[in-house]
Amino acid sequence: MKLVTIQKAGRQLLGVKTEAGIIDIEAALAAHPAETAVPTDVMAVIEGGQQAVDAIGTYIAGLQTSGSAAYTLDEQSVEWGPCVTRPNKIICIGLNYRKHAEETKAAIPEYPILFNKFNNTLTGNGKTIAIPKVTKQLDYEAELVIVIGKKAKYVAKEEALDYVFGYAAVNDLSARDLQLRTQQWLLGKSCDDFSPLGPYLVTADEVGNPNDLAIRAIVNGEVRQNSNTSDMIFGCDEIVSYVSHHMTLVPGDIILTGTPEGVVLGLPKDQRVYLQPGDEVTIEIEKLGSLTNRFVAEEV
Structure with a gap:
């Protein structure tokens, strides 16, 4: 099942x-x-698990779902919100693709590198994103997102994917000048709208193996990142297990699993052209759809 968030009159609807x-x-x-x-709220579906998914499926099966129904929306008319609206935690894994670590001349991590973002970074497909005036080096990062579906603590790697509700695409936007200003990355990762998420939250049964999905970033029609989640250093099962050994994961938590090679930061310094007002970035992940956002100058 593919769940979305519809924004309507200031509300976020399922x-x-x-x-x-x-x-x-x-x-x-x-x-x-x-x-x-x-349920009429995506968080309620995540928390309700398979029972909630089944309830929605049964209900929709009994509806007249023709395009002429007033409650059936064309995707072009949807005002999208983030497909997970109120995660308790946003956890990110850094340098988790081998070729990305190599392009940035970073050592291959021995353990997953964790950092976090906040809910202020969440926005949806199709939304314009203001480039903060405090950065001149805004970079894109195509990433697969794991959405936790069950409380998880000290979970074995072999059982870890049983705790996943589903998956989504995200653009883990990164202000490189802010990110690298100090040894802590948080500032460059947590400006407003720096985690457009969606368009769909796809249930795990429809995705299958998350460690073998094509992933791309396209900037103004040019493919910049073109990889596969099989290049991850730490796979989704290992990530969920590792994180659960250090903190309790709860339904709705999201984990950003890292980005492949092809980001601006990986280019030689004289070839780096960071995102500018008017640019459009699309993140595509196999089975998860396409997430597109346009960038504008911040108005203050």
Whole structure:
């Protein structure tokens, strides 16, 4: 199942992608009340797990999902929100692709490198993102996101993917001049809207093996990153297990798993052209769809 967040009148509502379009679950329920409880919030679906997913699936199966239904939206008309709206934790893994570590002349990590972002960084597909006036070096990073579905603590690697609800695409935007100003990366990673997330939260059963997915970043029509999650140093199962040994993961937590080679920072200094107002970046991950954002100058 592909879940989305629909922004409407300042609210973040649950949508589900179908062949007919995006079903606005709240609007559908208003027209066709359900006999049993159906969640209308993506966080409630994540927390409800398979039972909540099944409830939505059963409800939608009984709907008239033609494109003419008032609650069926064309994707072009959707105002997207982040596909996970209120994660308890946003955990990021740095330098997790071999070729990316090599292009930035960094040592291959012995252990996963963890840092964090905050909810202020979350935004959705199609949203314009203001380049903060405090940076001149804004870089893109295509990344696979793990969305936790069950409370996890001291989880074995062999069982780790059983705790995953689903996956999504993210652009882990990075202000390199701020990131590298000190030994701590947080400042360059946590400006507003630095984690556009989506368009879909795809349940794990539809994704299959997350450690073998094509991943790309496209800037103004030019493919800049073109790799596969198989190049990750630490796979998704190892990441979930490792993090769970150091903190309790809860439903809705998201883990950004690192970016492949092809970022601006990996180029020779005289060839680095960072993101500018008017640029458009698309992140594509196999089975997860395309996430596109346009960049503008910050107005203060």
